[in-house]
Amino acid sequence: MTRVLMVEDDAGLRASLRMVLEDEGYQVVEAADAERGLEVVVEPAGVDLMLVDLMLHGMDGFSFIRRARPQTEAPIVVVSARDGVEDIVAALEAGADDYVTKPFVVDEVKARLKALLRRPSMAGTQPREADVFVLDAQDGPLVFDRGAAALTRGGDEVHLTNTEFRLLSVLVDHAGRVLSRSSLLEHVWERGFFGDERIVDVHVRRLRKKVEADPSSPATLVTVRGLGYRLDVR
């Protein structure tokens, strides 16, 4: 059963969210503050997903994310204030994977969580003949096996989060062509028009760290100034 850690200090919100998540079939572990949350993260049972309110009293959400991120690969969704765009970006850069803003629509949260937990192989794309792509023949080789949901460099597996997998998948589908940030938002996050495009930037940066031989001068995942991003096969 999927274990969801909820770090939320407001008792009322915690209680109502717990019920909603349990209805969805998740096992919910509550933490009223960041310290307790960190304790749960390192428990042997681990966590599969984390929902963290940025507006916590005491140790704030950012510190929690920074400390929890190295300990687990589980996706982190932050809950933030509506006017806290800078907070969102900071949280993403600290290691969060996605965000929802208060006041939120419950269905949106459910969809967000589902998307993050969705196994790549159930991404809904039809199986294709060429589902194995050699992205970089020079350094590696860097091979993306979509069917097996695996990225390997020179035989060693590179772990991708679900979001990173979907992002790479979309870029590969449009290899050699520029994708704008808003279209990436649409395809990967299914967020559509009102999402903040910086979430794309943060994930591209993360993907580069895993995919590029030298992340500071990307050769595979290139930025096209003013237009978007492009995947070049070498």
Place this chain on the structure above:
Amino acid sequence: MTLAFALGAFTLSAVLALGTYFSARHFLVEQRERTATRQAFTDSALVRDNLQTSGAEVDEVLGSLSPPAGAVIYVRRHGEWYSSGLDTSGPELTAEVQPVVADGSVGVGWTDTTDPSAVVVGIPLPAAEAEYYEVSVAEELDQTLRTLGLALAVCAGITTLVGAGVGRVASRRVLTPLEAVTTAAVRVSAGDLTTRLEPTDDPDLAALVGSFNHMVDALNQRIEQDARFAADVSHELRTPVTTLTTSLSLLQHTPDLSPRAEEAVRLMTDELTRFRRALEDLLTLGKLDAGHGEGDRVVIGAGELVDQALRATDHPPDLIRGEPVGGPEPMLRVDRVQVLRALTNLFRNADLHGGGLTGVVVVDGGDVVDVRVEDSGPGVPVADRTRVFERFARAGGQRAGTGSGLGLSIVEQIVRNHGGEVWCTDRPAGGAVFVVRLPSAKASGS
């Protein structure tokens, strides 16, 4: 103000000059007359004595006299005129004084038959049965008066100029700081609360500058406090509203509710949705008011933005038209999410109150780009066209929809933050048109 000073100086100096001139003239003229009279008395006495002795002829008597320079003596005796000079203008020159002398008194007058004027003194000599007239030209007096007049005129002129100069300086000293205050006041009322006046050494102005700056400080503080209050309240309401919506969603998914309970849940859901939207809008508006740029500005085509907005609000993309037809797509440099929100608010407004969105026209105006949002509804009455952009304003008779009443004021704030304008007008075919005008990418320094 310069003019007033000049005029004042002129008037004053003119009055003084004229006063001085005329009193000097009066004095000098009187003096001249006295001198002439004295001289005439002396001379006439001599003539009388000479005439009385030995029955001499007037001609001889006059011939033996040496009249003072510039003077001519005329004597009338027994109806005959005699002159010490060679002229015969005696009767003419002395005409004014003759009647007085005929009466037996001494007469003093002026004649301007000569140039310059001359003093005429007439003395009756009853003992010699004659009338003595002395006409002396007031050469020196004339010159003196002329010089005096000129000097006074020049002085008056200089005084006027100096007055104008002083007026200029004074006006600059007084008006410049006043202009500065006016400019500053205009800027403050336009919304720039960072405006302050420069401190000044002038004690008269220091008080004005001080109180003006103090006033703007207080105003600024007040506004910030109000903004913080609204933001704080909204902030506090966020979590409770979220808890409510979350709990309510549980109820919505609960099976086996009684019809009454279901109805209650439905009502709560509707109201809570409105409440949540109003809160979101208030928070958005608060953030926009504070002027914090939400995101980076990107260069994007106006048509592309409109297309996104249409799709976001489930409208067919063929509602968009471009003017001029077939021209290149006008580019904007904007915060994409913000302008998208503005457009979707306008489209929703057209749907809610305008009987449905009928078209969106993107007009390339060179330095500006217009987006005209058209509907075919009842239109907005002229009197309401500015009011609709106010917070919580509602055009009469609207459906109690899920609108928060803030949609259009958010549009206005977003457009204003981008240096643009938005207004409402109508179409000849009927229906309302909301026009958003934004500076084009090249105009906003792309």
